[in-house]
Amino acid sequence: MSEKKEILRIDHIKKAFGDNQVLKDISLTVSHGEVVAIIGPSGSGKSTLLRCATLLETMDSGTLAYGDLVVAQDDASGKAVYGDKQVLKEARMRFGLVFQQFNLFPHYTVLKNIMDAPLLVQKRDEKEVEQEARELLEKMGLSDKADMVPCDLSGGQQQRVAIARALAMNPEILFFDEPTSALDPELTKEVLRVIRQLAEEHMTMVIVTHEMRFARDVADHIIFMDGGVIVEEGPAQQLIDNPQHARTKAFLAQDE
Amino acid sequence: MFSFLDGIIIGSGVHAMPLSTILSTMFGGLGMAGLIFIVALAGSLPLGVLVALCRMSKNRVLSFLAKIYISFLRGTPLILQLMFIYFAPYYIFGLKLSLTWRMGACFIGFILNYAAYFAEIYRAGIQSIPLGQYEAASVLGYSRSQTFTKIVFPQVIKRIAPAMGNEVITLIKDTSLAFVLSIAEMFTMAETLAAAMVSMVPYVLAAALYWFFTLLVEFALGKFEKKLSYYHD
Numbered sequence: 001m002s003e004k005k006e007i008l009r010i011d012h013i014k015k016a017f018g019d020n021q022v023l024k025d026i027s028l029t030v031s032h033g034e035v036v037a038i039i040g041p042s043g044s045g046k047s048t049l050l051r052c053a054t055l056l057e058t059m060d061s062g063t064l065a066y067g068d069l070v071v072a073q074d075d076a077s078g079k080a081v082y083g084d085k086q087v088l089k090e091a092r093m094r095f096g097l098v099f100q101q102f103n104l105f106p107h108y109t110v111l112k113n114i115m116d117a118p119l120l121v122q123k124r125d126e127k128e129v130e131q132e133a134r135e136l137l138e139k140m141g142l143s144d145k146a147d148m149v150p151c152d153l154s155g156g157q158q159q160r161v162a163i164a165r166a167l168a169m170n171p172e173i174l175f176f177d178e179p180t181s182a183l184d185p186e187l188t189k190e191v192l193r194v195i196r197q198l199a200e201e202h203m204t205m206v207i208v209t210h211e212m213r214f215a216r217d218v219a220d221h222i223i224f225m226d227g228g229v230i231v232e233e234g235p236a237q238q239l240i241d242n243p244q245h246a247r248t249k250a251f252l253a254q255d256e
Numbered sequence: 257m258f259s260f261l262d263g264i265i266i267g268s269g270v271h272a273m274p275l276s277t278i279l280s281t282m283f284g285g286l287g288m289a290g291l292i293f294i295v296a297l298a299g300s301l302p303l304g305v306l307v308a309l310c311r312m313s314k315n316r317v318l319s320f321l322a323k324i325y326i327s328f329l330r331g332t333p334l335i336l337q338l339m340f341i342y343f344a345p346y347y348i349f350g351l352k353l354s355l356t357w358r359m360g361a362c363f364i365g366f367i368l369n370y371a372a373y374f375a376e377i378y379r380a381g382i383q384s385i386p387l388g389q390y391e392a393a394s395v396l397g398y399s400r401s402q403t404f405t406k407i408v409f410p411q412v413i414k415r416i417a418p419a420m421g422n423e424v425i426t427l428i429k430d431t432s433l434a435f436v437l438s439i440a441e442m443f444t445m446a447e448t449l450a451a452a453m454v455s456m457v458p459y460v461l462a463a464a465l466y467w468f469f470t471l472l473v474e475f476a477l478g479k480f481e482k483k484l485s486y487y488h489d
């Protein structure tokens with residue numbers, strides 16, 4: 001098989017909040033169809049990493065590229081310089097992000113939540129967008145919820161709408177930041193099932209999660225972060241079943 | 257308009273007045289109060305958004321100016337502001353004050369004053385919208401203005417509707433302050449009639465009409481809030 005297309009490249013990124021060095025030289029590449037899971041204790045910088053990748057935070061130094069589109073790279077002094085508005089806009093069309101708290105638009109119906117950005121931002125044809133949105137809802141098992149508003153849905157249903165909303169933009173890569181942490185175990189299942197299905201369809205994904213079994217089964221590659229560094233990474237099953245580093249072992253043991 | 261009531265006379269002797277005259281005078285005043293109300297809202301509702309955005313701007317100068325604006329307009333009596341705006345062209349520029357300017361000054365005064373109050377309500381509403389809404393919009397590629405007009409502002413309106421309703425109802429009664437510019441709104445008319453008739457009837461009538469006006473507005477506000485109740489957050 002030929003070398004797979006590189007979708008995301010993060011190189012030596014660093015990020016501090018004041019004196020708090022949250023990301024200390026993190027590198028990671030994700031290729032087409034790959035599923036990467038990021039695990040690690042709370043406060044280790046997982047969200048910050050995703051937020052840097054999705055342009056919700058600006059990193060202090062390092063390179064961020066989506067395929068051939070370089071979003072930011074270091075200048076001579078080693079400080080990250082971001083591309084112009086157009087570059088950022090183009091980058092945003094390449095990724096999607098699913099939040100822990102869903103962040104659906106409460107004043108829009110489920111269908112409008114999904115259709116709004118493709119219409120407003122991508123200026124696509126309304127008929128086509130609606131058809132695609134309804135197909136996505138069906139895939140999420142929510143066909144009958146199209147005209148409801150988010151507050152009438154369960155958390156698990158809201159999160160599936162959020163996934164559909166992200167997919168409607170046809171991103172090349174989808175990020176998840178603890179997509180089930182706000183959900184009951186029962187609702188967690190239905191969301192994980194959807195993500196699992198996306199993995200089977202070879203959607204490129206980066207998933208921050210506390211669900212170790214899920215990470216092991218669904219991800220190709222797992223990254224264990226602690227204290228702003230990647231402590232250990234490797235093939236999913238190997239990392240979960242046979243961790244090498246003491247910190248990884250301790251973290252996984254505590255999850256048992 | 258009220259000629260069918262021509263036969264009915266209120267009061268006696270030199271102070272007597274036909275009911276039809278009283279009513280048409282009072283309703284004329286009500287119409288003027290309504291005009292001030294509508295123009296004041298039409299101007300101050302959008303201006304308030306602008307002032308709120310300036311107040312929250314990262315630009316320190318803009319933010320400071322907006323803060324001063326709000327503080328001054330809320331910190332001085334509207335009645336004084338109306339006088340000041342009306343007489344300023346004369347005292348400052350030596351211009352002649354026209355009748356049209358009387359109305360113009362009245363409108364400007366109300367708009368500027370209410371925009372200051374509205375701005376603070378908008379600001380509180382805008383700041384109450386969770387950051388996650390902005391972040392979701394950003395990731396989906398909404399521009400800043402799209403995020404504000406499509407995502408944030410519609411939610412703000414729902415949240416501030418009760419507080420805005422209060423101000424709007426206050427505005428109905430504040431229209432009476434236009435009397436200082438001798439504008440023929442309802443309070444001015446009631447006072448004129450009361451003096452001519454030596455009677456309290458015009459005042460009672462004015463109170464009833466202000467209340468009626470308020471009931472109408474309360475009804476409309478209720479409808480509006482109901483319309484926004486299709487979701488909660």
Ligand SMILES: Nc1ncnc2c1ncn2[C@@H]1O[C@H](COP(=O)(O)OP(=O)(O)O)[C@@H](O)[C@H]1O
Pocket residue numbers: 017020022040041042043044045046047048049
């Ligand atoms: N906006 C912020 N301002 C200041 N500190 C922050 C901010 N966001 C995150 N942090 C800090 O960065 C560290 C890592 O946070 P985070 O990336 O959320 O970790 P994780 O997602 O792994 O739990 C924490 O110490 C947190 O307090």
Ligand SMILES: [Mg+2]
Pocket residue numbers: 046047048178
């Ligand atoms: Mg986190």
